[in-house]
Amino acid sequence: MTTASVEKPSFLKAQIGGLPRPFWALWSGTLVNRLGTMVMPFTGVYLSQARGLSLAATGIVMAVFGAGQLASQLVAGSLTDRIGRRATLSGGMLATAAAMLALGYSTTLPAILASMFVLGLVIDAYRPASSALVADLIAPAERPRAYGLLFWAINLGYAVGMTAGGWLAQSGFLWLFWFDALSSVVFAVLVWRAVPETRPEPEAGGPGGGMREVLRDRLMLAFTAVVLGNALVYSQTFTTLPVAMKLVGLNTGEFGAAMAANGVLIVVLQPLVSGWLGRRDPARTFALGVAVMGAGFALTSFVTSTAGLMATIVVWTLGEIVTAGIAGAIVASLAPAHLRGRYAGLFGFAWAAAGMVAPLMTPLLEISASALWFTVGAIGLVTGAAGVALSPAIRRRAALNER
Template identity: 45%
Template sequence: MREPSVVAMTTSSTINPAATAIPSQPRLGLPKLVWALAATHFVGRAGGVVRSFLVLYLTQAQHLSPATAGAVVAAVGLGDIGSQLLGGWLGDRIGRRNTMLVGFVGAAVALAALGSADSMPEIWAAAVGVGLTIELFRPAGSAAVADLPAQQRIRAFGLLYWAANLGFSVATVTAGILAKYGYGLLFWINVVASLAAALIVWRLVPETRPAGSMRTRQALLPVLLRDRLMIAMMAIHVGYFTLFLQTFTTLPLLMTADGLGPATYGAVLALNGIAIVVLQPLAVRLLAGRNAYAVSAVSMLLVGVGAALGAISHGTAGFAGSVVIWTLGQIGIAVRFGDTFADLAPAELRGRYMGLASTTWSIGAVIGPLAGTALLDLAGPTVLGSVCAIGGIALFAAQRALAPALRRRTAAQDEPGPSVR
């Protein structure tokens, strides 16, 4: 979240011809690039009605077992891992804008294939394809925001997160209502939304990749292997996203077992997006100036507590309360997630570092559904809840232990270097 005006930024960036027609004056303190990206996030998430209901589609329409459905959802997450690495690499190679276009158009094709797949091989292949494309825009978009001046980043990442969750709240409510007319309708809505997001990128999003990045061919792996702090942060966030994302697979199963239908599940899950839309702007103001590492530690603990409560709840009110608790933790993590990893990234590897950061989410999307559904199926909700609570405590302790090293890294980066004449 950096911050010279985009006018100044574009003088040292590789500008796509489509970007030259777009004025770069700041709007409410943020450049038009950020508002265009926010529009893609809203449209993509508002129409992204398939993923939250995928496990119900697989178990009810395709008649798969819960464990098999969880494995298919994990296959989407497996594709996600590749998409984050590929998206970061492409963002540094062919540009942030072109990478987002490839991702949105590719996602439309993959979603259409998954919705029409009848055999298990087709379902597996399409699921991986969806994962490989549907999040390809994330590291490229994050790199575009990371290309901004540092003082703009927290607000810019916050706006994108807010727009995405506004769209998510729309998606969960509408999908829960429309699911009664058939899950095929959800797939086609998602396809249209992906194409609409691609159109916004094509018309409104300029290229921000630094002009010298193509000439600097620094390899990622040697730098990463020396960056033990980045590796430690990635490990902690893999654990966090594993704990957090299993809730999206186990919650519908827990609610279904409690006799609650898809519409109720959609309404309860919509609380997540609504709470973020209402509270996240306030959280940016309240938490941006506080100790980021203490905020992250407490937030991870809240996610563990909320997930544990959801595993042992009965009735709509109990499930809704669990969603609100882990949503508070989710908001705390999101306030500083992008900015923290952007500060760790070398300029010439910014796209790939943001891709690695997003990969922690994707790895959690693989492990979470597998572990959550397996634990629920084999050991029951009480054991699942206990593991979630213990996981939240462990993440809290790990983040607190890493805080001193993160403070030293930030302080070292804030020190002015020798002047260059």
């Protein structure tokens, strides 16, 4: 008696197989868009060098951009549910291209301020639509893997785009604006042509629509607070960390070399672990990742060299990899199908708010490095504990929404 052998899928197929074609169109567009992300990493340099703005004026411009981002996620989330995922994403990308070129050709402070506010409003408008598309297209069990692959595409594209942007900037900043605008247009066209509209209609007799319905969801509000804690920890990478390392005595070259470990680890490890992480309890896994991130940043208080900084970066990057695909999957599991855009918008709002609050922690450095980094570590641990506490409720909600 013989038994038929079952051929096991290859490791690569297990990591990327089984996802629908529209997802890969979204993934490809995300990668192209991030390959063209060249303006934002060099905005401060552009404003001060090319446009001759003072440090104070540059700070005001960046604050206006941040205000646009705060409004962006809530507005885009509502549009995602009202006019559709595809229209919001493509429209946001076309608006980003126009705002990029407007900023590139703006020469006066009022024009720069207006362009930066509009850019803040539209540059990340694609995120709620993208998140909702994944939730619409992908079965719950596969969502962590799908969100993880999108995170991987963002990091891969950003790393290449930033490197190319530094080279192109030497030939003139205007090149950066044109490449960024072109990549946004390509993303818009690709999604419009290759991704179907997936917006579901509200169920008869079910919960209503509107942001008010989202804000009544206590579980989502509690998880948003957890996301805010996670975002506050991560936001130290581009706010207080560069300042703290300069005080330690590391120059920009040494800091950049150490930070490269973050991108390398994400590009190498993220596709390998997304499927495995997706089989774990989402809220507990997310909580673990945040706690590891917090521990990694707490260790930064002992850094005195490039090697020491790189070691701490390895620790918090591992936590970042764990959280990357899980958070979006949790939000998708909490949201009624017809409100996925708004739920994703609230999630994005937490990240935008953290980006504005995180720099306010810099004065802790005037007390001591330990005061800053142990505070960041404590935020990570408390956030992780809150995530564990929410885990049973999140599991119950996910089971209810999957029926």
